[in-house]
Amino acid sequence: MALRTDQGIVLRSYPFGESHRVVILVSAARGKIRTVAKGVRKTKSRFGGRLEPLTHVEVVLYEGRDLDTITQVDVIEAYPNLRMDLDAVAIAATMAEVVDHVAHEEEPSSALFLSLRRGLVALEAGERGPDVLSRFLLGVTDSLGLAPSFDSCASCGSPDVHKFSFPAGGAVCESCAPGGAVRLRDGVLDHLAAVRVGDEADERTAGEALGVLRRFVEYHLEKRFSSMAVPT
Numbered sequence: 001m002a003l004r005t006d007q008g009i010v011l012r013s014y015p016f017g018e019s020h021r022v023v024i025l026v027s028a029a030r031g032k033i034r035t036v037a038k039g040v041r042k043t044k045s046r047f048g049g050r051l052e053p054l055t056h057v058e059v060v061l062y063e064g065r066d067l068d069t070i071t072q073v074d075v076i077e078a079y080p081n082l083r084m085d086l087d088a089v090a091i092a093a094t095m096a097e098v099v100d101h102v103a104h105e106e107e108p109s110s111a112l113f114l115s116l117r118r119g120l121v122a123l124e125a126g127e128r129g130p131d132v133l134s135r136f137l138l139g140v141t142d143s144l145g146l147a148p149s150f151d152s153c154a155s156c157g158s159p160d161v162h163k164f165s166f167p168a169g170g171a172v173c174e175s176c177a178p179g180g181a182v183r184l185r186d187g188v189l190d191h192l193a194a195v196r197v198g199d200e201a202d203e204r205t206a207g208e209a210l211g212v213l214r215r216f217v218e219y220h221l222e223k224r225f226s227s228m229a230v231p232t
């Protein structure tokens with residue numbers, strides 16, 4: 001039994017026993033961390049709002065056999081502006097849901113953690129619209145080794161791409177296109193390629209680009225994200 005300090009972003013929490021809560025965090029060093037905050041339901045003030053979802057915290061944990069117990073919480077970043085805007089909250093909730101699904105316990109996930117933190121920082125700074133979520137999802141696919149191709153055929157590398165295929169891994173040329181490959185509107189692939197490298201992208205294709213990326217992620221993770229709203 002020992003005390004340990006960890007840093008992470010709260011993904012969600014749920015009631016545990018009569019008065020405790022299980023709090024799930026994602027950390028860079030240890031992936032998903034399941035902890036228990038004791039007595040928080042009776043004495044709400046003990047940790048205050050410091051364990052609200054999407055709060056970046058430093059916690060001191062008392063290591064237990066199954067769950068580690070939180071003994072101390074310090075807020076690193078609470079993202080107060082984000083919380084006052086329903087659109088931002090919806091986008092952030094989607095990010096948390098995706099991270100919760102793909103992060104694992106005892107598996108370092110610094111790329112995933114950084115994608116989430118970068119997304120929250122952008123929302124906190126007032127950035128809105130589909131590209132915030134697209135950039136986050138591209139970071140997630142990257143961290144999972146699932147990064148879709150946009151400017152060359154995922155099968156043969158040809159730059160002459162006309163269609164997009166979820167199972168093939170992104171853009172495909174005419175001769176490699178498997179059944180079910182779809183033709184995207186002009187500019188959608190360019191849009192995603194620009195978002196990936198942080199370039200300016202055409203606003204008119206932002207919603208469609210996010211829609212394609214969302215379905216790509218859902219296909220490969222075999223999961224529909226309930227909160228995956230397409231912001232406008």
Ligand SMILES: [Zn+2]
Nearest residue numbers: 153156173176
């Ligand atoms: Zn090809």
